[in-house]
Amino acid sequence: MRTIFATLAVLILAVLPVAAPWLQFVLTLAIAKGFAALGVAVLLRAGLISIGHAMFFAASAYGVAFLARAGIHDFGLLLILSVLAGALVGAVAGSFLVRYRAIFFAMLNLAVSMVFYALCAKLYSVTGGTDGMPVPVPAVFGIVFAEPVFKNVLFYLSLGLMVLVGVSVQRYLNSPLGHALSAVHTNEIRLEYLGIPVWAVLLIAYVISAALAGLGGAIAGFAIGRVVPDFAFWTASGHLVLIAVLGGIGGVPGAFIGALFLELLHSAAVTVTDSWNLIVGITLIVVIMFMPQGVYGLFARREVSSL
Amino acid sequence: MTRPILEAKGLHVAFNGVKAADDVSIAIHDGEFLAIIGPNGSGKTTLLNICTGYIRPRSGRVLLDGHDITRLSPRAIARRGVARAFQIPQLFSTQRVIDNMMLALAATDGLWSAVRPLESPARRDEAKALLDLVGLAGDADRISSTLPEGHRKLLDIAVALALKPRLLLLDEPTSGVSALERFPLMEALMSALRQRGITALFVEHDMDVVARYASRVLVWNAGNIMAQGRPDEVFSNAQVRQRVVGVA
């Protein structure tokens, strides 16, 4: 039943840009942010809120730009290497961040990402400062498309990746490591007494979440054609947390539903009003108060509670 | 006698000047079912905390098979085959009962898979068998926070058993368990321990349970061992009867 729903949703997404071409960019960006929000949602499982994941989003986007500058033009290679770069930054940052919990974890992620943002903005000779760096159109499987065609190809590749990566992350969450991750939230003492190293469970989750954010960043870089320090700004990180909460931390589809919802709301709102933040704020209040499971919770089967 | 599995030597612990262990030495031998009795606040749980690396004694040593484990973490000690059930159950309360069990099983034989699901038919069967042992077979798919307190204790014990320990430390296993379920639980537990060759130490308040099941009793009072021996010997000790068992 769920699989049918998901298949249907993906099919609808696939045909939408055919009907309304302007949607293609919005949807690509939504999927990109969905990946990053999924990264945030993975850590939310352990009860950890990162307000710094835009750093990994930006790290991979800059990764693409640097690699392209260094002469790599293959889309697949750029994507893989830049995601690895994001994961590597995640491994370095994570190895000391996973020792912290609650507000300390949230604030340290924020702090580290702000240092990263400042470096991107200030190192003009390396990163182009606030002008950012261009992300040229790459070759896909050896074919160099015209830019509009590439954007189309990018959208469908992103859609495919969304399904592939989504299924993989779901598998991870269902695995012993995924269950151990949720267990960090409920009882670290019991985990230790099971002989399970909490830090390793968290570090693996952190690297996975950084890689997901990186994947989103790389796709966003390709879609926009440029990467700027604002990719890493704290409001972008906050946006990702917002999407993760909006989507509900229950399931993998939530992150993408949340991202689509917000991006579509954004494009609808900016055409009629300039009070975008007001709309977002009210939406979030409504979601948190009335739909604690997030937007995804509307579709997910409710757990039979046995009180 | 054989070499002890677990040995504590000269333990000293104090909290804000209150002595929870004052030069305590104990030894547990293979196949024993050692009961620790004593008034509330006398330091029994603290002893388990020390033996599992949760707190460090101010002085003294803990040896497992003759190796010093005093400064090891609870995780490292767990991996050496020592499992613990807690006075206050330590569960993954938002997860299902069966998931609590399967994660414990996975901890010993397959935690590091990120692609295979936690739940496999074999693991589920193994978890079910242990739940059956403690009488929780019917609750497998409930969220563990919805269990009544007594059943949470049972689950906590089953989780400890799932680690396939050599040494099991039980902190008041029957407290919170209804009087009716108490003896069936102990019977099942004893047969499981015998079958699997598990040595156990248990803190217990129910003197009937102690008298019936313990192979040796250690009487704890104010951070000290007041008496020890076979249950019948200990219970006939006048001082113990007065101070601990509560009969004149």
Ligand SMILES: Nc1ncnc2c1ncn2[C@@H]1O[C@H](COP(=O)(O)OP(=O)(O)O)[C@@H](O)[C@H]1O
């Ligand atoms: N972590 C701790 N910090 C401060 N005091 C503690 C701590 N743990 C135990 N105590 C104190 O040590 C004494 C022994 O406690 P405990 O070992 O729990 O006793 P028992 O299990 O025999 O009831 C009590 O007075 C208790 O208040």
Ligand SMILES: [Mg+2]
């Ligand atoms: Mg106690």
